[in-house]
Amino acid sequence: APAPNVDSDYEYIIVGSGAGGGPLASRLARAGKKTLLIEAGDDQIGNDNTTVPAFQAIVTQDPKMRWDFFVNHYQDLERAKQDPKFAYDIGNGQQYVGLTPPPGAKPLGILYPRSQMLGGCVTHNALIWITAHDSDWNYISTITGDDTWAASNMGQYLDKVYEWQSISSTDPTILLRDFQLTQHLAAGAAVMGAGPKPLDGLVGVLGTLLTDPNGRVPGRDSKEGLFQIPLITSGGARKSVREHILETVDEGYPLTIRRNTFVTKVDFDSSSPPKATGVSYLQGANLYKASPLSGGQGTPGSVKASKEVILSGGSYNTVQLLKLSGVGPAAELQKFNIPVLSDLPGLGKNMQDRYEIPITAAHETDFPLLKGCTFDMKDHDECYKEWKNNPNILSARGAYATNGLAATMSVHSDFADTSDIDLYIFGSPTNFTGYFPGWGDDAVRTHNNFAWYALKAHTRNTAGTVELRSTNPLDTPIINFNYFDTGTTTDGADKKDLSTLVQALKMGRDAFDRYRNEYPFFGGSKFTEQYPGPEVQTDEQLETYVKNRAWGHHASCTAPIGADDDPNAVLDSKFKVRGVQGLRVVDASVFPKIPGVFIQSPIMVVSEKAADTILSGH
Numbered sequence: 001a002p003a004p005n006v007d008s009d010y011e012y013i014i015v016g017s018g019a020g021g022g023p024l025a026s027r028l029a030r031a032g033k034k035t036l037l038i039e040a041g042d043d044q045i046g047n048d049n050t051t052v053p054a055f056q057a058i059v060t061q062d063p064k065m066r067w068d069f070f071v072n073h074y075q076d077l078e079r080a081k082q083d084p085k086f087a088y089d090i091g092n093g094q095q096y097v098g099l100t101p102p103p104g105a106k107p108l109g110i111l112y113p114r115s116q117m118l119g120g121c122v123t124h125n126a127l128i129w130i131t132a133h134d135s136d137w138n139y140i141s142t143i144t145g146d147d148t149w150a151a152s153n154m155g156q157y158l159d160k161v162y163e164w165q166s167i168s169s170t171d172p173t174i175l176l177r178d179f180q181l182t183q184h185l186a187a188g189a190a191v192m193g194a195g196p197k198p199l200d201g202l203v204g205v206l207g208t209l210l211t212d213p214n215g216r217v218p219g220r221d222s223k224e225g226l227f228q229i230p231l232i233t234s235g236g237a238r239k240s241v242r243e244h245i246l247e248t249v250d251e252g253y254p255l256t257i258r259r260n261t262f263v264t265k266v267d268f269d270s271s272s273p274p275k276a277t278g279v280s281y282l283q284g285a286n287l288y289k290a291s292p293l294s295g296g297q298g299t300p301g302s303v304k305a306s307k308e309v310i311l312s313g314g315s316y317n318t319v320q321l322l323k324l325s326g327v328g329p330a331a332e333l334q335k336f337n338i339p340v341l342s343d344l345p346g347l348g349k350n351m352q353d354r355y356e357i358p359i360t361a362a363h364e365t366d367f368p369l370l371k372g373c374t375f376d377m378k379d380h381d382e383c384y385k386e387w388k389n390n391p392n393i394l395s396a397r398g399a400y401a402t403n404g405l406a407a408t409m410s411v412h413s414d415f416a417d418t419s420d421i422d423l424y425i426f427g428s429p430t431n432f433t434g435y436f437p438g439w440g441d442d443a444v445r446t447h448n449n450f451a452w453y454a455l456k457a458h459t460r461n462t463a464g465t466v467e468l469r470s471t472n473p474l475d476t477p478i479i480n481f482n483y484f485d486t487g488t489t490t491d492g493a494d495k496k497d498l499s500t501l502v503q504a505l506k507m508g509r510d511a512f513d514r515y516r517n518e519y520p521f522f523g524g525s526k527f528t529e530q531y532p533g534p535e536v537q538t539d540e541q542l543e544t545y546v547k548n549r550a551w552g553h554h555a556s557c558t559a560p561i562g563a564d565d566d567p568n569a570v571l572d573s574k575f576k577v578r579g580v581q582g583l584r585v586v587d588a589s590v591f592p593k594i595p596g597v598f599i600q601s602p603i604m605v606v607s608e609k610a611a612d613t614i615l616s617g618h
């Protein structure tokens with residue numbers, strides 16, 4: 001490991017190596033710029049949790065890389081506790097999750113998994129690759145008047161990402177091995193209009209396995225159907241930002257990675273406006289209190305950048321770091337006696353996320369696809385052996401070469417404001433009910449569950465906040481999402497999002513009904529709905545289920561780009577932090593509005609755009 005207190009002559013320092021920081025650091029180095037990439041975690045190369053696609057749930061539990069944030073969906077504690085995923089600290093490092101905590105249990109909130117690791121959350125996420133909608137880019141162009149953000153100009157940055165990011169879907173033959181699974185998918189295809197008859201449904205399934213939801217064709221953004229899901233895999237293994245960064249170093253470009261280094265502050269000189277000159281850090285593994293292995297204090301050090309500092313710590317950490325450095329809402333900073341360098345009232349507000357909610361079923365029989373899968377890489381893990389022993393034959397790598405999500409309905413709901421599709425409803429032979437401590441084990445423990453789970457895109461709630469808990473950089477911030485009626489309610493925004501999710505649950509239920517009624521001759525079709533459960537029928541009951549249990553994992557928009565005359569804009573259209581010099585933000589926080597259906601693709605596109613902006617002297 002490099003010694004602390006080395007003060008080298010880097011041109012650019014980038015803090016955080018995820019979807020935002022990783023591609024940018026690589027691109028700057030590939031252009032010959034001396035670049036330092038600082039990452040709180042290490043690279044975890046050789047840890048198959050990070051490469052086996054089917055371990056996407058398990059990997060989020062790995063203590064070496066996980067950061068556990070506990071967030072509030074609702075600030076009213078009594079209401080928040082209605083979620084069975086609500087977690088409590090019960091002492092001695094133990095947690096309780098559920099509706100009946102023991103006396104004295106201390107409320108923690110809802111788990112929001114994140115990762116410290118080279119590649120950031122891209123090295124532990126669900127691998128899904130869905131590109132942005134044109135409207136996402138055009139919106140930024142319209143509000144800022146910067147037409148380099150127009151969708152017609154952004155395709156070139158997606159092309160740049162594809163120079164190093166390969167995308168592939170699960171080999172269809174792996175899915176088609178499982179009749180129970182294909183029957184569910186056929187029912188989903190039927191719901192999406194591929195015909196109410198079983199044969200039409202199956203034809204629909206086969207069609208779906210050949211259609212690319214990211215196809216760059218006119219009308220793509222509003223295209224409904226049942227699609228297979230593109231993944232950030234190559235040869236049946238996760239391959240993305242982490243590998244790209246390491247290849248950049250291996251190929252001899254001037255990129256230095258400082259692992260196990262937690263940045264505590266951006267350092268500024270005394271010019272007016274103040275210029276970022278470098279960062280202060282603590283060297284040491286697992287320092288941040290979100291890590292279950294935290295406890296160490298680290299060795300302080302600092303490093304200088306001759307040109308710029310770029311923050312890519314993600315929607316929570318970039319905000320925390322800016323605030324600790326004197327950039328943010330003056331009133332909040334003053335409360336903590338932090339000298340204010342730039343008063344930016346919009347920093348840590350405007351947080352957005354998607355809402356997700358499942359309808360789940362339990363079968364009498366296991367899914368054949370999961371036979372022999374124990375998800376623990378031990379001797380009895382036959383699926384792991386299949387994956388490990390067939391590195392070069394994709395179809396032979398089996399169930400572990402998929403992320404467990406077989407296909408998705410792509411839906412334009414009855415409540416959409418534009419022609420863009422606003423719902424994905426995934427079919428998956430897992431028991432995924434959202435995030436709580438141990439969720440990964442829970443999702444794969446049984447092999448007889450199936451879920452259609454809905455992801456609401458283009459959500460309308462902009463009321464989330466990230467605020468300092470203390471001036472200790474190792475403390476996590478206070479994170480409030482302010483869901484539904486406790487958030488944005490203008491023009492019935494909350495109600496429309498809620499109604500969209502209720503529509504999704506009904507579509508999932510419709511698919512279950514079709515499976516039950518129309519495909520009985522395949523056998524093994526005996527199953528019961530588990531959640532929300534047959535007793536939950538009226539719209540009001542379904543709404544309550546959604547309000548109590550929805551979750552998200554695309555937190556974003558906390559340091560938004562905006563117009564020069566917008567007092568809540570934190571960044572200009574060139575990613576520059578307003579009111580200071582030499583400092584930019586490039587990660588999930590830069591969006592004024594949450595983009596598209598999934599977020600890692602838009603973030604990587606933004607990262608490539610930022611590199612182009614910087615390299616062309618803007």
Ligand SMILES: Cc1cc2nc3c(=O)[nH]c(=O)nc-3n(C[C@H](O)[C@H](O)[C@H](O)COP(=O)(O)OP(=O)(O)OC[C@H]3O[C@@H](n4cnc5c(N)ncnc54)[C@H](O)[C@@H]3O)c2cc1C
Pocket residue numbers: 015016017018019020021038039040041060112113114115116117118119120121122124125126127128129130261262263264312313314315317318321553554555586587588589598599600601603
């Ligand atoms: C469980 C889960 C599943 C997901 N699945 C998908 C999916 O399938 N598809 C999709 O599109 N999106 C998915 N996402 C979301 C997506 O992965 C994230 O939105 C995206 O990675 C965010 O990119 P980022 O660059 O903003 O932050 P991150 O990827 O979180 O990277 C930030 C990095 O900065 C480092 N860092 C932070 N603070 C400091 C500091 N002070 N000093 C040093 N280093 C620091 C962190 O260690 C981390 O490595 C998922 C997210 C989760 C949690």
